[in-house]
Amino acid sequence: xxxxxxxxxxxxxxxxxxxxxxxxxxxxxxxxxxxxxxxxxxxxxxxxxxxxxxxxxxxxxxxxxxxxxxxxxxxxxxxxxxxxxxxxxxxxxxxxxxxxxxxxxxxxxxxxxxxxxxxxxxxxxxxxxxxxxxxxxxxxxxxxxxxxxxxxxxxxxxxxxxxxxxxxxxxxxxxxxxxxxxxxxxxxxxxxxxxxxxxxxxxxxxxxxxxxxxxxxxxxxxxxxxxxxxxxxxxxxxxxxxxxxxxxxxxxxxxxxxxxxxxxxxxxxxxxxxxxxxxxxxxxxxxxxxxxxxxxxxxxxxx
Amino acid sequence: xxxxxxxxxxxxxxxxxxxxxxxxxxxxxxxxxxxxxxxxxxxxxxxxxxxxxxxxxxxxxxxxxxxxxxxxxxxxxxxxxxxxxxxxxxxxxxxxxxxxxxxxxxxxxxxxxxxxxxxxxxxxxxxxxxxxxxxxxxxxxxxxxxxxxxxxxxxxxxxxxxxxxxxxxxxxxxxxxxxxxxxxxxxxxxxxxxxxxxxxxxxxxxxxxxxxxxxxxxxxxxxxxx
Numbered sequence: 019x020x021x022x023x024x025x026x027x028x029x030x031x032x033x034x035x036x037x038x039x040x041x042x043x044x045x046x047x048x049x050x051x052x053x054x055x056x057x058x059x060x061x062x063x064x065x066x067x068x069x070x071x072x073x074x075x076x077x078x079x080x081x082x083x084x085x086x087x088x089x090x091x092x093x094x095x096x097x098x099x100x101x102x103x104x105x106x107x108x109x110x111x112x113x114x115x116x117x118x119x120x121x122x123x124x125x126x127x128x129x130x131x132x133x134x135x136x137x138x139x140x141x142x143x144x145x146x147x148x149x150x151x152x153x154x155x156x157x158x159x160x161x162x163x164x165x166x167x168x169x170x171x172x173x174x175x176x177x178x179x180x181x182x183x184x185x186x187x188x189x190x191x192x193x194x195x196x197x198x199x200x201x202x203x204x205x206x207x208x209x210x211x212x213x214x215x216x217x218x219x220x221x222x223x224x225x226x227x228x229x230x231x232x233x234x235x236x237x238x239x240x241x242x243x244x245x246x247x248x249x250x251x252x253x254x255x256x257x258x259x260x261x262x263x264x265x266x267x268x269x270x271x272x273x274x275x276x277x278x279x280x281x282x283x284x285x286x287x288x289x290x291x292x293x294x295x296x297x298x299x300x301x302x303x304x305x306x307x308x309x310x311x312x313x314x315x316x317x318x319x320x321x
Numbered sequence: 322x323x324x325x326x327x328x329x330x331x332x333x334x335x336x337x338x339x340x341x342x343x344x345x346x347x348x349x350x351x352x353x354x355x356x357x358x359x360x361x362x363x364x365x366x367x368x369x370x371x372x373x374x375x376x377x378x379x380x381x382x383x384x385x386x387x388x389x390x391x392x393x394x395x396x397x398x399x400x401x402x403x404x405x406x407x408x409x410x411x412x413x414x415x416x417x418x419x420x421x422x423x424x425x426x427x428x429x430x431x432x433x434x435x436x437x438x439x440x441x442x443x444x445x446x447x448x449x450x451x452x453x454x455x456x457x458x459x460x461x462x463x464x465x466x467x468x469x470x471x472x473x474x475x476x477x478x479x480x481x482x483x484x485x486x487x488x489x490x491x492x493x494x495x496x497x498x499x500x501x502x503x504x505x506x507x508x509x510x511x512x513x514x515x516x517x518x519x520x521x522x523x524x525x526x527x528x529x530x531x532x533x534x535x536x537x538x539x540x541x542x543x544x545x546x547x
Contacts, residue, residue, distance in 0.1 A: 026426050037414040228410045231370065232471055233400040234427035236393055319392050 031245025049254025052207035063196035068285040070189040079150040087170035104157035247310030255302030259295040328378030338364030340534040356531035403472030407487035411456040418452040442470040462493025
């Protein structure tokens, strides 16, 4: 195809969009609404996943090792824990490190407080601590019992695993429901958009027929419709993308990065909003292009 | 030259459009096609522009059986055959100029040539003053003249007119006939279907009467006696 013809096709695509403003707008609005809903659900799902990850991150087991344990004993404890498939050693802090950590947390940079605390805790020896990560909340109790049974273990502590387990199941379910909703909505969007474009082209069958009767080739009548689809796709995606990028970043900023309680940390806007925005743009353009291509090719090839 | 060889057309609903039609039209002829509604006039014309495909037989234009042209090449045939319809079939969202220019842009002419040719044909049909009007701002006669301008813009050797005066008053009809006669005198083949027997007063014009999908009469005469 000559460049000149292509430029004319593009020009006609823009003209058609403008000339059939009502139809173009209804396609754009259909896209905007469905994609905005999709973006909303996707953001919700991403956040639920983040909550789940946050909660699962809290599932830690703290085991204190008695001061009598020798280095080899400690090494053996660490190796044994690592050999449990559902557990791994997250970190090991010696008594001194624990002490430094407590001091730093309580006194901060305040020299006077530090001195006062040192005096008050003179002679205090904290036990070494192993922090263990369980692969899932469901294994916490098992792992804790196993660790508790090991030699030289003074005490084992872990959070309220039942509450955590319920929360994890709940957020997991919410996330799955959201993903299903998004999938259903996407299918719905494809049908809606395809139908709108089909309707647009159906109402312009006569126009297509006349154009072909005066000598326009199949390509010459098809390309402007494809361009029109592209324009509608870009316009339809722009509001959902802007809403996602600007709106979500604003919500994240306003909320301070978490929902209600610190435990429910929100998914950071970067790169999430770009990923969702990119996806929305791709889907919008893809759906409108395909929709217009299938719809126009049906009529463009009629005798 | 246009030739129909044993052409039959049966529509999907079982109605026979044409039955074993044989016809030959030489270059430069002015042929009137007459007949009652539903006898097959429009089918005959639609076959010449490949708006319909024959059930059997051959339709030959310029030594090519146009029934065998691929869907992707039909436009090349339509650039050789200009069409004028009873209901004008102008594109309502385009101005007079754009309607005519569309046919020229479609064949890939440069903008300067499109402009020059469009203005020339619009002048020929007497519409130079109306190039920026939209079809709904024109009278029926003017709309039909735009349609003729569009049909002849790229200089096709054949013009097919399906009841071009059907919606027009006698004065406008006579103007359209003048234009068609002029085109014929320039060497173009004109095939025109009509109900209006008053128009057939040309000396030595050929009149084909279609009845029940076949040629009932095919005569060259001074005028048609109904």
